[in-house]
Amino acid sequence: MRRPFRLLLAPLALALVGTALAGPAAARPGHPPQPQYPQPPAVEHVVVESQLPFPALPGATASWGVLKGAGYRIEVPADWNGDLVMWAHGYRGTGPELTVDSPPAGLREHLIASGYAWAASSYTENGYDVVSGVKATHDLVRHFERTVGKADRRYLAGVSMGGHVTGVSIEQYRHEYDGALPVCGVMGDRRLFDTFLDYNAAAQALTDTPPVYPAPADYQTTTVPQMKAELGITPDPRTLTEAGQDLRALTEQRTGGERPLFEAGFASFADFLFTVYPVYPGLGEERGAVGGNAGTVYQLDADPRLTEEERALNAKVLRVRADRGSRGLSGVPTIDGRFDVPVLTMHDLGDLFVPFSMEQEYARDAARHGNSDLLVQRAIRGVAHCDFSTQEYVQAFTDLVTWVEQGVRPAGDDVLDPATVADRRYGCRFTVPLRSFDVGVC
Secondary structure: OEOOOOOOOOOOOOOOOOOEOOEOOOOOOOOOOOOOOOOOOOOOOEEOHHHOOOOOOOOEEEEEEEEOOEEEEEEEEOOOOOEEEEEEOOOOOOOOEEOOOOOOHHHHHHHHHOOOEEEEEOOOOOOOOHHHHHHHHHHHHHHHHHHOOOOOEEEEEEEOHHHHHHHHHHHHOOOOOOEEEEEOOOOOOOHHHHHHHHHHHHHHHHOOOOOOOOOOOOHHHHHHHHHHHHHOOOOOOOOOOHHHHHHHHHHHHHOOOOOOOHHHHHHHHOOHHHHHOOOOOOOOOOOOOOOOOOOOOOOOOOOOOOOHHHHHHHHHOOOEOOOOOOOOOOOOOOOOOOOOOOEEEEEEOOOOOOOOHHHHHHHHHHHHOOOHHHEEEEEEOOOOOOOOEHHHHHHHHHHHHHHHHHOOOOOOOOOOOHHHHHOOOOOOOOOOOOOHHHOOOO
């Protein structure tokens, strides 16, 4: 059974200051800059120790505790094979309570039954704070080896923001891990937040809405409903207008190009994408604008030649220059593609929370540093965020282990060839079980 990983989509305390090309906010004459958003007050994070205990699976021992301000869980089978799997959780809101996620039930059962120990941290901070995840996970590896035993091999797996944690960890601690499994991961780092900006800035332009950045206080209650009505993104009936169809086409191009299940994904995420404006983190971990579109060329199809309509749209869209920050361990750190261990990823084709383009960005980054042979990527025919079955998790992990131990590189999907990605059967190979909408296709 498929169990989509559901992130906490609570209202966000946005804290990022935007810098548009013509000033702090709006880029068009006649539209004064919006006031800068103040930094939110610091949150004192506390581990919810009452939620740390968990029952061990048969034949295993469970332990838990607090380490350097982060909660943790560890589970070790009686017949431990000497290998350790670290699990990195995804984004979970901006509240003060720190909790730990165990690996998905089916994967966890497979790990214990196969002799693998696992450990997971709450991190020391909530919010989109990748550096907290990287450091807390590294600290937990050291703690495991002091208290349980030195691992022969260490694997790191992470989901969503935990994929970002995974991607950074294998570059920051180059000799710490032997293999990595980031799934539905933010492998394009800050470029994810560019796509959130794209959607809202394009919607403003397509509906002739006065451009604003950052969003004013009434953006969600006044501006967004007006734009949705003009786009046809309404609950009943949901019939896209010409402007809405253009927004859908532009979003497809900006999130991975033509591919199966994009339209189903757009139908699912069209409302949500308005809620992540101006920039999703907004958590005080990064000052300045995380997302930007200063050099973005917006297109409504795959033809690189711009039509008059596309030229007019590009001239009209609000432009924001991102403050890229440091390339080290900042709140939203860069993934360079410099790694030296096998990496296997999975990503849902219809996911627009963390879109398929993240895999394409990662593939290009890896290729730029000569690491394509160390990267295998798999497209899954899912529409939700992190919608993976137990079979898909187990097969991916098993293939990663075989690769690490025996040097046998597993099969994957080409994520960069547009014709391949656009094929109606794309993603069939590694999607198990097939969905109802795959009947007659796969």
